[in-house]
Amino acid sequence: MNWQDLQTYLGLGNTQMHWAIQLCIVSFTTFLTSYIVKRTLKRLELQLSKTKTPWDHILIKAARRPLIAFIWLIGLIIIAEIFRTKFDDRIHDIISLCREVGIIALMSWFLWRCIKGVEHILTSPDKVKKTVDITTASAVSKLLRASVVIIGILIVMQSLGYSMSGVLAFGGVGGIAVGFAAKDLLANFFGGLMIYLDRPFAVGDWVRSPDQDIEGTVENIGWRQTRIRTFDKRPLYVPNATFSTISVENPSRMTNRRIKETIGVRYDDADKLSTIVDKIKQMIEAHPELDTNQIYMVNFNQFGPSSLDFFIYTFTKTVDWRTYHKVKQDVLFKVMDIITNEGAEIAFPTQTLHIQKDSE
Numbered sequence: 001m002n003w004q005d006l007q008t009y010l011g012l013g014n015t016q017m018h019w020a021i022q023l024c025i026v027s028f029t030t031f032l033t034s035y036i037v038k039r040t041l042k043r044l045e046l047q048l049s050k051t052k053t054p055w056d057h058i059l060i061k062a063a064r065r066p067l068i069a070f071i072w073l074i075g076l077i078i079i080a081e082i083f084r085t086k087f088d089d090r091i092h093d094i095i096s097l098c099r100e101v102g103i104i105a106l107m108s109w110f111l112w113r114c115i116k117g118v119e120h121i122l123t124s125p126d127k128v129k130k131t132v133d134i135t136t137a138s139a140v141s142k143l144l145r146a147s148v149v150i151i152g153i154l155i156v157m158q159s160l161g162y163s164m165s166g167v168l169a170f171g172g173v174g175g176i177a178v179g180f181a182a183k184d185l186l187a188n189f190f191g192g193l194m195i196y197l198d199r200p201f202a203v204g205d206w207v208r209s210p211d212q213d214i215e216g217t218v219e220n221i222g223w224r225q226t227r228i229r230t231f232d233k234r235p236l237y238v239p240n241a242t243f244s245t246i247s248v249e250n251p252s253r254m255t256n257r258r259i260k261e262t263i264g265v266r267y268d269d270a271d272k273l274s275t276i277v278d279k280i281k282q283m284i285e286a287h288p289e290l291d292t293n294q295i296y297m298v299n300f301n302q303f304g305p306s307s308l309d310f311f312i313y314t315f316t317k318t319v320d321w322r323t324y325h326k327v328k329q330d331v332l333f334k335v336m337d338i339i340t341n342e343g344a345e346i347a348f349p350t351q352t353l354h355i356q357k358d359s360e
Helices: 003-010 019-048 055-086 089-122 134-159 164-181 183-198 240-244 267-286 321-341
Strands: 206-209 214-221 225-229 235-239 257-265 297-303 308-316
Touching: 019 055, 055 089, 089 134, 183 214, 183 225, 183 235, 183 240, 214 235, 225 240, 235 240, 257 267, 257 321, 267 297, 267 308, 267 321, 308 321
Parallel strands: none
Antiparallel strands: 206 214, 214 225, 225 235, 257 308, 297 308
């Protein structure tokens, strides 16, 4: 290739640059710009992560990928324009439509990432001083993200030339048919909405139902189903509509844990029972881990088949399961010591056999 041919390809002088060279330049420029912007934003994000406020960091993080995609969108549109001028001028409308749809999609993507980032910040104790309830934040986040998607789709349809009034009218008529076809899906949706509004439980709560075999820790509350991790570490997926027809108990919100035990002593120790009951009651009153502001009782209860039974009824200050069992164990050991110190014994099932001799 001589200089004149190279001059023609490069567009030097009065000649026009060859389309292949234009494509190479646009592609290289797009790649170089996206690389520079990506590196710059990553470095800026790293610097902003060291500041006290997390909001500027979230904006940069949310904008990073959509901005890179926007640069490539512009590059592809320029490449398409080069093809249009060289080969087919009829694709001008398609290029314009792709540009509008692409920008709308990227804006929706940016808003989606912003909402997700704000949700993460509001539920992170290391980001803000006062966190928002994770269930409420998740519900509001899902609602806002769904709104962004719906609005984006409506704007795209408007750009494609569809009449919004006709679309909404079709939605009103078609909604009836869809409602009958997807009644279970809608029931689960409104069941999830009621959970978000009434808040009978939240993510992380221990729940169980006396009506069905449901017990475990809530891991996620979705629009269709709730995921519960059972105590044997198996995931349990419960449709949200189920919670509108069953009773749900939330032990995580208990204020105290109860100790309720029945203990029996021998009939031979009947004269010591009154002293034992009084001393156990004094022990409960003085125990630092028992809540004496709640009702507590130690009373002789019944004449058992082989024991004199009394019951202990009291509440612990803690609601933690492991700590509760430690407190309960300590109380029972102290009860055993009191009974032993009084010279009595805890009864166990016995039978007395009386043999009558026949008179000769």
